[in-house]
Amino acid sequence: MITLEHYWMGRDVEYRDELTDEIERNARLTVERVNLLLRHIAAYGGLRAEHGPTTGNPVASGWRPAEINARVPAAVPDSPHIIGAACDLYDPRNALDDWCMSHLDVLERLGLWLEHPSYTNGWCHLQIVAPPCGNRVFDPWQAVRPHATKPEYRATGE
Numbered sequence: 001m002i003t004l005e006h007y008w009m010g011r012d013v014e015y016r017d018e019l020t021d022e023i024e025r026n027a028r029l030t031v032e033r034v035n036l037l038l039r040h041i042a043a044y045g046g047l048r049a050e051h052g053p054t055t056g057n058p059v060a061s062g063w064r065p066a067e068i069n070a071r072v073p074a075a076v077p078d079s080p081h082i083i084g085a086a087c088d089l090y091d092p093r094n095a096l097d098d099w100c101m102s103h104l105d106v107l108e109r110l111g112l113w114l115e116h117p118s119y120t121n122g123w124c125h126l127q128i129v130a131p132p133c134g135n136r137v138f139d140p141w142q143a144v145r146p147h148a149t150k151p152e153y154r155a156t157g158e
């Protein structure tokens, strides 16, 4: 399970001025839906979210104020992490990604969208807002650079 505290990563204090009511509402919903998913995966898939070596909890990347997002390698400029609507879970063996890919009906029921696992080696990106393409599993760069080739991705989390 993850908590709002895990999700903020201390940035609710450090970036207090950027933390709006909207972001807070989104973050609560993100944490709630991710926890429903994790509960479901534990109950029916026998999988537990692992704790990240740097964060000490399952969140690899939570809220990102715009300034931080700009520094994250391979983060799209308008990432929903900025508005508190996306969460990366530590997923070193991509077990969560694999589970999600074969249970898209569960994601749909919970109101979650998944960044395609080919872009998230080592973590699992979930968001509570539909991507521009509308697909449950999406290419994060499609709307940004429709004709560009894939950038290099690294398993960094933050």
Ligand SMILES: [Zn+2]
Pocket: 061, 081, 086, 087, 088, 125, 126
């Ligand atoms: Zn993400």
